[in-house]
Amino acid sequence: MKMSQMFTKTSKNNPADEVSKNAQLLIRAGFVHKEMAGVYDFLPLGKNVLDKIVQIIREEMNKIGGVEMSLTALQNPETWQATNRWDDEVMDVWFKTKLSNGREFGLAPTHEEPITKLMRNFISSYKDLPSYPYQFQTKFRAELRSKSGLMRGREFLMKDLYSFSKDKEQHDEFYEEISKAYLRIFDRLGLGGYTFKTFASGGSFAKFSHEFQTISPVGEDTIYVSHEKGIAINQEVYNDEVLAELGVKKEDLVEEKAVEVGNIFTLGYKFSEALGLKFIDSDEKEKLVFMGSYGIGPSRVMGLIAEHFADDKGLVWPENIAPAKIYLMQIGEDAKELAEEVYNKLTNQGIEVIYDDRNTGAGQKFADSDLMGIPYRLTISSRAIKQGRFELVTRKNGEIEELTIEDIYNKFMK
Amino acid sequence: MKMSQMFTKTSKNNPADEVSKNAQLLIRAGFVHKEMAGVYDFLPLGKNVLDKIVQIIREEMNKIGGVEMSLTALQNPETWQATNRWDDEVMDVWFKTKLSNGREFGLAPTHEEPITKLMRNFISSYKDLPSYPYQFQTKFRAELRSKSGLMRGREFLMKDLYSFSKDKEQHDEFYEEISKAYLRIFDRLGLGGYTFKTFASGGSFAKFSHEFQTISPVGEDTIYVSHEKGIAINQEVYNDEVLAELGVKKEDLVEEKAVEVGNIFTLGYKFSEALGLKFIDSDEKEKLVFMGSYGIGPSRVMGLIAEHFADDKGLVWPENIAPAKIYLMQIGEDAKELAEEVYNKLTNQGIEVIYDDRNTGAGQKFADSDLMGIPYRLTISSRAIKQGRFELVTRKNGEIEELTIEDIYNKFMK
Structure with missing residues (x-):
C-alpha cells in the first residue's frame, strides 16, 4: 500500500x-x-x-x-x-x-x-x-x-x-x-x-x-x-x-x-x-x-x-503478522521511477509493501518505518541508484545489507 | 466439506x-x-x-x-x-x-x-x-x-x-x-x-x-x-x-x-x-x-x-455466493471409493464441494441438496458407475446432464 x-x-x-x-x-x-x-x-x-x-x-x-x-x-x-x-x-x-x-x-x-x-x-x-x-x-x-x-x-x-x-x-x-x-x-x-x-x-x-x-x-x-x-x-x-x-x-x-x-x-x-x-x-x-x-x-x-x-524506536512485528514485509522508502524525485517499479514488481508477486511515497524528509520516513515495526526497510535514493547498491535494514536487529535490485528480488520472491 | x-x-x-x-x-x-x-x-x-x-x-x-x-x-x-x-x-x-x-x-x-x-x-x-x-x-x-x-x-x-x-x-x-x-x-x-x-x-x-x-x-x-x-x-x-x-x-x-x-x-x-x-x-x-x-x-x-x-423445494443460491458449487451425493457402499476420489480431486482444485457421505437414504440426500440450494448436484451411484455416466442436475432450472467423470472435471476445472 x-x-x-x-x-x-x-x-x-x-x-x-x-x-x-x-x-x-x-x-x-x-x-x-x-x-x-x-x-x-x-x-x-x-x-x-x-x-x-x-x-x-x-x-x-x-x-x-x-x-x-x-x-x-x-x-x-x-x-x-x-x-x-x-x-x-x-x-x-x-x-x-x-x-x-x-x-x-x-x-x-x-x-x-x-x-x-x-x-x-x-x-x-x-x-x-x-x-x-x-x-x-x-x-x-x-x-x-x-x-x-x-x-x-x-x-x-x-x-x-x-x-x-x-x-x-x-x-x-x-x-x-x-x-x-x-x-x-x-x-x-x-x-x-x-x-x-x-x-x-x-x-x-x-x-x-x-x-x-x-x-x-x-x-x-x-x-x-x-x-x-x-x-x-x-x-x-x-x-x-x-x-x-x-x-x-x-x-x-x-x-x-x-x-x-x-x-x-x-x-x-x-x-x-x-x-x-x-x-x-x-x-x-x-x-x-x-x-x-x-x-x-x-x-x-x-x-x-x-x-x-518493542524497542526504544517503536514496534517490531514478527514477520508472520507484520502489516507488510518491506517498508520501501523513496528519497529524491529522481528515485521515484525505480521505486514505483520495485513496488509494482514486489506487490504483483504478492509481497506486501508499504511504499512511503510522501514528499517528506528522509528523517521522518526512517522514524516512521522504525515506529511501525516493518521487518525490512529498503531505501531507494539517487545516490544508491548511481552506486547500483541499495540499503536493506532488518528492523529487529538493525543489520544492514547493501544489495543490487536483483539480489532484493531474489531474497523476497521465493 | x-x-x-x-x-x-x-x-x-x-x-x-x-x-x-x-x-x-x-x-x-x-x-x-x-x-x-x-x-x-x-x-x-x-x-x-x-x-x-x-x-x-x-x-x-x-x-x-x-x-x-x-x-x-x-x-x-x-x-x-x-x-x-x-x-x-x-x-x-x-x-x-x-x-x-x-x-x-x-x-x-x-x-x-x-x-x-x-x-x-x-x-x-x-x-x-x-x-x-x-x-x-x-x-x-x-x-x-x-x-x-x-x-x-x-x-x-x-x-x-x-x-x-x-x-x-x-x-x-x-x-x-x-x-x-x-x-x-x-x-x-x-x-x-x-x-x-x-x-x-x-x-x-x-x-x-x-x-x-x-x-x-x-x-x-x-x-x-x-x-x-x-x-x-x-x-x-x-x-x-x-x-x-x-x-x-x-x-x-x-x-x-x-x-x-x-x-x-x-x-x-x-x-x-x-x-x-x-x-x-x-x-x-x-x-x-x-x-x-x-x-x-x-x-x-x-x-x-x-x-x-427460493422455490418450493428450498433455497437457490446464485453461483458466486453459494456455500459450495457442487453437492456430491454418494448412493450405495460400492460408490464410496469413486465419490471420495472425485471429492478429493475437485477440492484439491479449489472447487467447493459438499460431500454427502452420510448413511442416509437417497431421498433425504436429494431433499437436502435442494433445500440447501447448491447450484449443481452430482450423483455417484453403483448404477451410474456401471453405465459410466453420472447425473448432474442444475438446481435453478432442474436441467439434467448425463456426463462421464472426465466431462465433469472438464466442466468445473477451468
Missing part, C-alpha cells in the same frame, strides 16, 4: 490519557484509535495485523476439525438463568441493555450457554459426536477499570472453540490435540520460545485447567517455569502436592512474570446438565454430552506482541 | 415462531439459528455465504480507493451529543448500557459521529483529501418489532463507507464512482437485473439521496421503475416536479414492490460542522470537510437473496 493512500498518520507524542505501552505505541504508529478506556478502533494497519493473527488461529483450528460459525452478541436472559450466570452478583462483567418496552438483553461476555443450547438442535446420537464449532467474535465485558490497552478490553475479539464429546476419553484426546495446536499458534505468532502450557486451577470440575502464559515483564501473573519439561505452574496451584504430581522439583523451576494468552478448560457436564444437552449412546442409553472450551484473544495477543518486542 | 464433519442438520418443519420466509428457509437448511427476534447466529453454511457477500463488496470498495478498518460497537455519549443524536427522542433505536459505576455507553446503530471525530486526527490539509475509510461491522438497533428475518435485524452486519472530500465537486465525482460500484456488486451477487438506483428523499442537505432497490414481492417500499433509463423513483419523491427533472414520463414507469439493499447519502457539512472536522485548503483558508456515507447490509442482502430466488 502507498502511504499517500493510507488515511492514518504517525504521531511523535504519546497519547496523554494512555498508560499502557502497547496502546501508546499502537496509537502513535496509527494502528489503533482509542474510543475510550478498553475500547479501540482498528485502523488499516492494525486491522491488517489482527486479520493475520486471526488467520493463523483459523488455520490451526480447522486442522484439528474445528468448524467456523458466528454467534450473536445480544443474549436472552432465559438462556443464562438456566446456569445461574445472568445474575450480576454471579457474573459481574455483564453489559445489559433493553428495548423501550422493557425487554432486557445482555451482551455476551462468553458463549458457553448459547452454544450449548444451540447444539441441542444438532446433537441427538453418539454419531453426532465429537463436534468442534468455533468462532471469532466480539465479546463485551463491563470492566470497571481498563488500563492495559489491548490486553484487557471492554470490547475485544475472541476465538472461542467448544468441544462436544461422548465421554471423558473422547474429550481428553481432543484436549491434547488442541494443546498442541495452541503451541503451534504461539510459535507461528513469534511467541514460541516465551510461551508455556501452564497448570492452573481447574475450577469445580477438573483438577487442572491449562493456561498458555507468555513470559513478559508486564505480566500480571506469576508462573514457575520448568524449561526442561517445557511447562509451567501458575502460582495459584504451586504447592508440594502439585509439584510431586507433575514430577518437577522446586530447584528446577524459574519464577517469571507472565501474560495469559490462551486458556483451555474441561467443562465436563456443567453446561450440558443445566441446559439439557443429551445424546443416545451406542448402548442406547441417554447420556449428557461432555464439554470443553478453548479461548484465545487475538486482540489481546496483538497487544502483548506489540509490547513484548 | 463432508456432511459427516458439519455439525448442522436440516429440518423438515418450519420453525413455529418464525413468520419470514427467508429465516424459515435459512433455519430449516441449517444456515442460521434464531437466538431471538432479529438476532441470528450464522452457522457454518450461513457464515460461508455471508463471507462471500462480504468479499465481493470488499473487492469493489478497494477498487474505488476504499481502505478497510474497524470501529467499535461501544460508544461514548459525548461524541453523539455533539450532533444531538444521543437523545432517544431523536434516535429511537439506541441500545444503551452502563458500567456498575453508572457510566453510560451506547451500542452504535451507525458510525457517522465516531468516524468524523476519528478523522480529526488525520485530516488537516487538502493533501489529506479525499479519503474513503470503510468497515464491515456489527450494528445494533433496538427495533421494537423484528419480524422480517435477516432483513431487519436488531444485530446485523453492515458495510459502511464514509467519504471525506475537499468540496462538493470532489464529492460528486466519488458519488458517481460508488454508484457504479454498487451496481457491480449487485450484479455479482446475482441481483443485477432486479436492482435499480432509486431516487429518494435527500433529507436536510441534498435534494436526493439514492437507494438501491431490488424488485421483490416481499418488498416494503413502492418504487416506479424506468426500464429504459435503468433507474427508479421512490414513492416518497414521486411527483410531477421530480419526473420532469429526471426527464421521465409517468406512462413509461412501472410500479413495483421493492426491498432497499443499499443506500448512498450526501451528508455535506452536517457532521464535519458539528464535530469540527476542518482542513486548510490550497488557498490557505480553513474549510469544513464535505462528507458522504454509503451503506450495504450483507446479512440483509443475504436474507433477500434467500427469499428472492
Whole structure:
C-alpha cells in the first residue's frame, strides 16, 4: 500500500490519557484509535495485523476439525438463568441493555450457554459426536477499570472453540490435540520460545485447567517455569502436592512474570446438565454430552506482541503478522521511477509493501518505518541508484545489507 | 466439506415462531439459528455465504480507493451529543448500557459521529483529501418489532463507507464512482437485473439521496421503475416536479414492490460542522470537510437473496455466493471409493464441494441438496458407475446432464 493512500498518520507524542505501552505505541504508529478506556478502533494497519493473527488461529483450528460459525452478541436472559450466570452478583462483567418496552438483553461476555443450547438442535446420537464449532467474535465485558490497552478490553475479539464429546476419553484426546495446536499458534505468532502450557486451577470440575502464559515483564501473573519439561505452574496451584504430581522439583523451576494468552478448560457436564444437552449412546442409553472450551484473544495477543518486542524506536512485528514485509522508502524525485517499479514488481508477486511515497524528509520516513515495526526497510535514493547498491535494514536487529535490485528480488520472491 | 464433519442438520418443519420466509428457509437448511427476534447466529453454511457477500463488496470498495478498518460497537455519549443524536427522542433505536459505576455507553446503530471525530486526527490539509475509510461491522438497533428475518435485524452486519472530500465537486465525482460500484456488486451477487438506483428523499442537505432497490414481492417500499433509463423513483419523491427533472414520463414507469439493499447519502457539512472536522485548503483558508456515507447490509442482502430466488423445494443460491458449487451425493457402499476420489480431486482444485457421505437414504440426500440450494448436484451411484455416466442436475432450472467423470472435471476445472 502507498502511504499517500493510507488515511492514518504517525504521531511523535504519546497519547496523554494512555498508560499502557502497547496502546501508546499502537496509537502513535496509527494502528489503533482509542474510543475510550478498553475500547479501540482498528485502523488499516492494525486491522491488517489482527486479520493475520486471526488467520493463523483459523488455520490451526480447522486442522484439528474445528468448524467456523458466528454467534450473536445480544443474549436472552432465559438462556443464562438456566446456569445461574445472568445474575450480576454471579457474573459481574455483564453489559445489559433493553428495548423501550422493557425487554432486557445482555451482551455476551462468553458463549458457553448459547452454544450449548444451540447444539441441542444438532446433537441427538453418539454419531453426532465429537463436534468442534468455533468462532471469532466480539465479546463485551463491563470492566470497571481498563488500563492495559489491548490486553484487557471492554470490547475485544475472541476465538472461542467448544468441544462436544461422548465421554471423558473422547474429550481428553481432543484436549491434547488442541494443546498442541495452541503451541503451534504461539510459535507461528513469534511467541514460541516465551510461551508455556501452564497448570492452573481447574475450577469445580477438573483438577487442572491449562493456561498458555507468555513470559513478559508486564505480566500480571506469576508462573514457575520448568524449561526442561517445557511447562509451567501458575502460582495459584504451586504447592508440594502439585509439584510431586507433575514430577518437577522446586530447584528446577524459574519464577517469571507472565501474560495469559490462551486458556483451555474441561467443562465436563456443567453446561450440558443445566441446559439439557443429551445424546443416545451406542448402548442406547441417554447420556449428557461432555464439554470443553478453548479461548484465545487475538486482540489481546496483538497487544502483548506489540509490547513484548518493542524497542526504544517503536514496534517490531514478527514477520508472520507484520502489516507488510518491506517498508520501501523513496528519497529524491529522481528515485521515484525505480521505486514505483520495485513496488509494482514486489506487490504483483504478492509481497506486501508499504511504499512511503510522501514528499517528506528522509528523517521522518526512517522514524516512521522504525515506529511501525516493518521487518525490512529498503531505501531507494539517487545516490544508491548511481552506486547500483541499495540499503536493506532488518528492523529487529538493525543489520544492514547493501544489495543490487536483483539480489532484493531474489531474497523476497521465493 | 463432508456432511459427516458439519455439525448442522436440516429440518423438515418450519420453525413455529418464525413468520419470514427467508429465516424459515435459512433455519430449516441449517444456515442460521434464531437466538431471538432479529438476532441470528450464522452457522457454518450461513457464515460461508455471508463471507462471500462480504468479499465481493470488499473487492469493489478497494477498487474505488476504499481502505478497510474497524470501529467499535461501544460508544461514548459525548461524541453523539455533539450532533444531538444521543437523545432517544431523536434516535429511537439506541441500545444503551452502563458500567456498575453508572457510566453510560451506547451500542452504535451507525458510525457517522465516531468516524468524523476519528478523522480529526488525520485530516488537516487538502493533501489529506479525499479519503474513503470503510468497515464491515456489527450494528445494533433496538427495533421494537423484528419480524422480517435477516432483513431487519436488531444485530446485523453492515458495510459502511464514509467519504471525506475537499468540496462538493470532489464529492460528486466519488458519488458517481460508488454508484457504479454498487451496481457491480449487485450484479455479482446475482441481483443485477432486479436492482435499480432509486431516487429518494435527500433529507436536510441534498435534494436526493439514492437507494438501491431490488424488485421483490416481499418488498416494503413502492418504487416506479424506468426500464429504459435503468433507474427508479421512490414513492416518497414521486411527483410531477421530480419526473420532469429526471426527464421521465409517468406512462413509461412501472410500479413495483421493492426491498432497499443499499443506500448512498450526501451528508455535506452536517457532521464535519458539528464535530469540527476542518482542513486548510490550497488557498490557505480553513474549510469544513464535505462528507458522504454509503451503506450495504450483507446479512440483509443475504436474507433477500434467500427469499428472492427460493422455490418450493428450498433455497437457490446464485453461483458466486453459494456455500459450495457442487453437492456430491454418494448412493450405495460400492460408490464410496469413486465419490471420495472425485471429492478429493475437485477440492484439491479449489472447487467447493459438499460431500454427502452420510448413511442416509437417497431421498433425504436429494431433499437436502435442494433445500440447501447448491447450484449443481452430482450423483455417484453403483448404477451410474456401471453405465459410466453420472447425473448432474442444475438446481435453478432442474436441467439434467448425463456426463462421464472426465466431462465433469472438464466442466468445473477451468
